Each structure stands twice: as structure tokens, then as C-alpha cells.
Amino acid sequence: MRPSPTWWILGDGALGRLFAARLTTTLSLHLIGRRAAASPLRYHAPCGETHEVDVARTTLATQALHTYARPALVVLATKSHATLSAVEELAAHVVPQTPLLSLQNGFSIQPRLAETWAGPVLCASTTEGAYVEGDAGVVHAGTGTTWVGDIHNAWPTLARDCAYWLNQAGFSAYHDAAIIQRLWHKLAINAAINPLVARYRIRNGQLRDQPFRRMVDTIIDEIGPLLEGEGIIPPPAGWHTLVWEIIVATANNRASMLQDVLADRPTEREAILGPLLAAAKRQRCSTPILETLYHDTPS
Ligand SMILES: NC(=O)C1=CN([C@@H]2O[C@H](COP(=O)(O)OP(=O)(O)OC[C@H]3O[C@@H](n4cnc5c(N)ncnc54)[C@H](OP(=O)(O)O)[C@@H]3O)[C@@H](O)[C@H]2O)C=CC1
Ligand SMILES: CC(C)(CO)C(=O)C(=O)O
Known part of the structure; x- marks a missing residue:
């Protein structure tokens, strides 16, 4: 050593x-x-x-x-x-x-x-x-x-x-x-997990149950093309697999944004959803799911 x-x-x-x-x-x-x-x-x-x-x-x-x-x-x-x-x-x-x-x-x-x-x-x-x-x-x-x-x-x-x-x-x-690619992949994971678990006060693994499962998939459907429009290479197994693998691996976790909401602290809404909304603006594309997520997440 x-x-x-x-x-x-x-x-x-x-x-x-x-x-x-x-x-x-x-x-x-x-x-x-x-x-x-x-x-x-x-x-x-x-x-x-x-x-x-x-x-x-x-x-x-x-x-x-x-x-x-x-x-x-x-x-x-x-x-x-x-x-x-x-x-x-x-x-x-x-x-x-x-x-x-x-x-x-x-x-x-x-x-x-x-x-x-x-x-x-x-x-x-x-x-x-x-x-x-x-x-x-x-x-x-x-x-x-x-x-x-x-x-x-x-x-x-x-x-x-x-x-x-x-x-x-x-x-x-x-x-x-290529850490930038990796950071954007992680951002996709956090955007799909953190605002939902914080809003509904659930552990990551509970996203596997309905109605949350459908919500996660809808978010990923909007984020994937947006990130590709920014030049981010999709993960080899696809955006859905990337996110669902992390949900399974961290099933027992209370995500960091949930901990913030429970402790009445500021959340990382801007760091996670802000760059995606800025990308949507750059690409002039409509992202109704992300906008709703942003409005439903405490700052
Ligand atoms: N927790 C997780 O599972 C994961 C977290 N992350 C990321 O890691 C980062 C840290 O997250 P997490 O550990 O959960 O956050 P926490 O809120 O648990 O911890 C942050 C700590 O930083 C302290 N702090 C704030 N300002 C200062 C300062 N000026 N000097 C010294 N300490 C300070 C806070 O102290 P005080 O209590 O006094 O405010 C707090 O103890 C975040 O960006 C998060 O997104 C990434 C992956 C997983
Ligand atoms: C990986 C994950 C989703 C673990 O909960 C995380 O990054 C977080 O809590 O912010």
C-alpha cells in the first residue's frame, strides 16, 4: 500500500x-x-x-x-x-x-x-x-x-x-x-427519484409500486431525449434501466431530498431540475412533466 x-x-x-x-x-x-x-x-x-x-x-x-x-x-x-x-x-x-x-x-x-x-x-x-x-x-x-x-x-x-x-x-x-457524461447520467437518476420521494415521503424502493412506477417512467421519457439533445450519450442499457437499477440498489434509502424535506431544510431542486429546465429552454422543447415536478418540489 x-x-x-x-x-x-x-x-x-x-x-x-x-x-x-x-x-x-x-x-x-x-x-x-x-x-x-x-x-x-x-x-x-x-x-x-x-x-x-x-x-x-x-x-x-x-x-x-x-x-x-x-x-x-x-x-x-x-x-x-x-x-x-x-x-x-x-x-x-x-x-x-x-x-x-x-x-x-x-x-x-x-x-x-x-x-x-x-x-x-x-x-x-x-x-x-x-x-x-x-x-x-x-x-x-x-x-x-x-x-x-x-x-x-x-x-x-x-x-x-x-x-x-x-x-x-x-x-x-x-x-x-468523461465525468461530465457521468454527472448528467446521475442527474437523470436524481431527477427521476428525488422530487417524487420527497413529495410523497417514501423510500426509494417504494417507487416500484403504482402509481409511482408510472410517474418515474413518464419522467424518464421526458428527460432522456432532452439529455441526448445536449449531446449526452445514453447509457448502454438505456435511461430506464439506468434509473431502475439505482432504485433497486438503494431501495431502503431515504434519498437526500427526502431527508431535506423531513428536516425542513432547503432542497437541491435548483441543482437537479434547474439544469434540465435550462436545457429545455435552449432546445425550445416543451417539458410539462419537469415543470410540474419543479413546481411541486420545495426549493
Ligand atoms: N445522502 C446520499 O445518499 C447522497 C448524497 N449525495 C450528494 O452529496 C451531497 C451531500 O449530501 P448529504 O450528505 O446527504 O447532505 P447532508 O445535508 O446530510 O449533509 C451536508 C452537511 O454539510 C454541512 N455543511 C453545510 N455548510 C457547511 C459549512 N459551511 N461548513 C461545514 N459543513 C457545512 C451541513 O451542516 P449543518 O447540519 O450544520 O447544516 C451538513 O452536515 C449532496 O450534494 C447530495 O446530493 C450524493 C449521493 C447520495
Ligand atoms: C443515489 C441516490 C438516489 C440515493 O438515494 C441519491 O443520489 C440521493 O439520495 O440523492
Whole structure:
């Protein structure tokens, strides 16, 4: 194994805790939240087992954090709309060239980070599913695949290195030179799943039942051609298979947008549905299903 680097994870929520609980076993890891929090984390594995995992949970203001080695990479595990301000706070604590790994859903924050951050900005498209439980718990509700790349494909070695460490921690992670395609595929998945489960307050797997099954299929029928009109290559097995496979794999998960609605927090409606509505406008095509979905989803 290679010498372990130091990574920080910014955002002590569902995905931040999941990545921290796994990565802390293989590298030097600090999980940074807005408030001081206790360790260990209670990690509920997909197989049903619970593990107490010692994770260094801290805040940017904690002096002790700065006595450790500087981070070789910072994983951004905040919501899309909270990411720019989180990165502004982060900037005062790391060297400007520090690589970032954006875990955000949608296609909104990634180009903005790439434009504004001086160092490399890697993007991940992940179908891992997790939700928080209390102040120190995380339920790993579904295992998936994580693709890593950068939107200009300028940092392939760094992206491969990042995938290596994710694999060491037990994730299935790969470098993808065409990460933009992958991010749009994930956006199609989130557009078909998240607004519906948030509106009807159901777990992902319940979308398999009527009337939701028909709703999902209707959304996919509208999104597929729209994305192809933007030059996105359809997944090899087709849009429907792509979405339904994730619904099955994350059947037990409460999707991130449902968690936001339940906790009365802002949702990622703009990051997920905004780019699709902008594409419809560009292509001058009518998308009544997406428009209804947008209006029915809290912002
Ligand atoms: N959960 C999932 O299954 C999946 C999520 N994703 C994506 O990953 C990203 C993170 O999602 P998820 O983990 O569910 O979100 P959560 O809301 O659970 O976690 C986000 C965390 O970011 C923290 N945060 C916000 N602003 C700051 C800041 N300035 N500094 C430090 N921490 C901050 C929040 O803190 P506070 O509580 O104080 O607001 C919160 O703990 C989203 O873009 C989501 O779409 C992708 C795939 C799956
Ligand atoms: C993969 C999926 C749909 C898991 O629920 C997700 O990305 C989310 O919750 O936002």
C-alpha cells in the first residue's frame, strides 16, 4: 500500500459521515462540521451490522486541526447550495492549490468550483446511499459505484489516485475521463427519484409500486431525449434501466431530498431540475412533466 495521505471531509452529514467512517481506516482523516461533535461514529453497514468507528470530528476553528499535516485533498460533502460558502470558509485554512473532490449531485456547482478554485477540482458521481441517524450515526443504506474525474480531464493521475484510496476504503471507485457524461447520467437518476420521494415521503424502493412506477417512467421519457439533445450519450442499457437499477440498489434509502424535506431544510431542486429546465429552454422543447415536478418540489 502507498503511504497514507491526509484528507479532510467538509460536511458532517450523511455522505460525509459515510465516507469518513470508511476512509478513516486507510488514511489520516478529519471530518469537519460546523459544530464540535463526539466520536465514535456509529456506522450501520448495509449488511445490518453496526460498527463504532473512531473518526476525528472537528471544526475549521479548532486549532488542533492545523497541527496535523496539511490535507492532500478535501472532500466536499455539503449540499450543492451550501458548497460555495463552505469553500470560501475552507480557503482560509488550506493552501490555494489543495485539490477538492466534489460529491454534489446535480450539475451546477461543479463548473463554478472549477472556475473559481485555484487548485484541481475533481468531481465524483456516486450512487452510494446514506442517511444520518442522530448526532453520531450514519446508515449506509445502499452500496453503489463512485466515478471520479474532472470536467476538463486535466488531472487523470490525481483522479486515479483518489479512486485508489476510495477502493482501499471498500468503495467501488473508478476514474472516468468523461465525468461530465457521468454527472448528467446521475442527474437523470436524481431527477427521476428525488422530487417524487420527497413529495410523497417514501423510500426509494417504494417507487416500484403504482402509481409511482408510472410517474418515474413518464419522467424518464421526458428527460432522456432532452439529455441526448445536449449531446449526452445514453447509457448502454438505456435511461430506464439506468434509473431502475439505482432504485433497486438503494431501495431502503431515504434519498437526500427526502431527508431535506423531513428536516425542513432547503432542497437541491435548483441543482437537479434547474439544469434540465435550462436545457429545455435552449432546445425550445416543451417539458410539462419537469415543470410540474419543479413546481411541486420545495426549493
Ligand atoms: N445522502 C446520499 O445518499 C447522497 C448524497 N449525495 C450528494 O452529496 C451531497 C451531500 O449530501 P448529504 O450528505 O446527504 O447532505 P447532508 O445535508 O446530510 O449533509 C451536508 C452537511 O454539510 C454541512 N455543511 C453545510 N455548510 C457547511 C459549512 N459551511 N461548513 C461545514 N459543513 C457545512 C451541513 O451542516 P449543518 O447540519 O450544520 O447544516 C451538513 O452536515 C449532496 O450534494 C447530495 O446530493 C450524493 C449521493 C447520495
Ligand atoms: C443515489 C441516490 C438516489 C440515493 O438515494 C441519491 O443520489 C440521493 O439520495 O440523492
